[in-house]
Amino acid sequence: MCESDEEQPQLSSSTLAVLQEFLKEKYEQQNNLLEHLVNNKEEQIPDILFDENWQLSQFWYDDKTIQALVRGALNSTPANGKIALISCPTIYSKLKKECGKRQVVLFEYDKRFKTFGTDFIQYDYKLPLNVPKNMSSQFDLVIADPPFLSVECLTKTAVTIKFLTKKNIVLCTGAVMTELVEKLLDIKKCDFIPGHRNNLANEFCCFSNFDFDKTLE
Template sequence: MDSDDELQLSASTLAALQEFQREEKARKEEFEKLSAKAEEDFDNVNAGIDAFQEDWNLSQFWYDDKTANLLADELLDGANESTRIIIVSAPSVYGALSKRAKETWPTKEIYLLEYDDRFKVLAKDKFHHYDFARPLDLPKELAGSFDRILIDPPFLSEDCQTKGKLKYRFGHWLLEVRKVTRFRISSSSQLLYLQYG
């Protein structure tokens, strides 16, 4: 094959690719700076979800700031220093909390369970790797110890939604099931809508 037969990108496509690569490099450098800052002075890191690029291969789609803050506010409403909160597969909600000064949090007992290990930067020792493919694998020290939970299964598939329900319904996370409000996110989903009182 001579050079005339080789496939080549058009100038505009090549320019777009180079721009993407520059942006990706800048994001990685910014994330490395955030990581270093978190190692040095974790309590003063006020980074949010903006520092993290969505990974579509992991089915990551962040909540917008308004929604993430609304969910974070709901989790914190009425919480006190002994309230234990767990956020499962909703790193943008944890990111909304992380933008706030940690001394304003009513509790320091807020945990993030997430498949993407990059989020250790935000949650540090409150981060635990979690895979919805193994819904009952939860660190023993966390089992049955939470007052509040937010679960956002990463996929809308019935299998993933069922595994999220399974973990919750068997009470592996909560101290006591008091009130559950669920929102239907897919008409094909067979989620249960329960109110415990």
């Protein structure tokens, strides 16, 4: 390979500065909108404010799926219960608006969601027990969506799920992971099928260890 082939295209300093300023402004605008959402329970505010980051394997649920998961979460937890969301941030906003006295905690790697304040806990599936120790067996329901379709990601996320939940689990992931899901968490596939704003090539499924389909009626 010649030397010229190894050279990578470079942006000019002025172009790079413009790009950085654009990204900074976009980030600030999204944060301002999210802060408004947290402080004002207004139905017209969209539930999804941040763009997907494909490098983090983010694929946001569509509105129908968000509504279904929120309805199921509310119907399967007590009025003063606790709900944990692992790697599924798009459920948070709508659930928070409708949760009443329930506590909702988001365990998420993406630091953009730290705008949720004390409801946000930095989470890396690679460190499955690097979560507050006082949260062991504290959640009436854990909803999880492991970001990657890999044995490692699902296995380590399952460790976190088992640590946090009192009993009830809802997990959304690719159908290709079905055998491992059932083995790790003793949960079964639901009739409910989650959907995404940008259609995924992989078949997606929902699993639970209780009759989650009935909570959607």
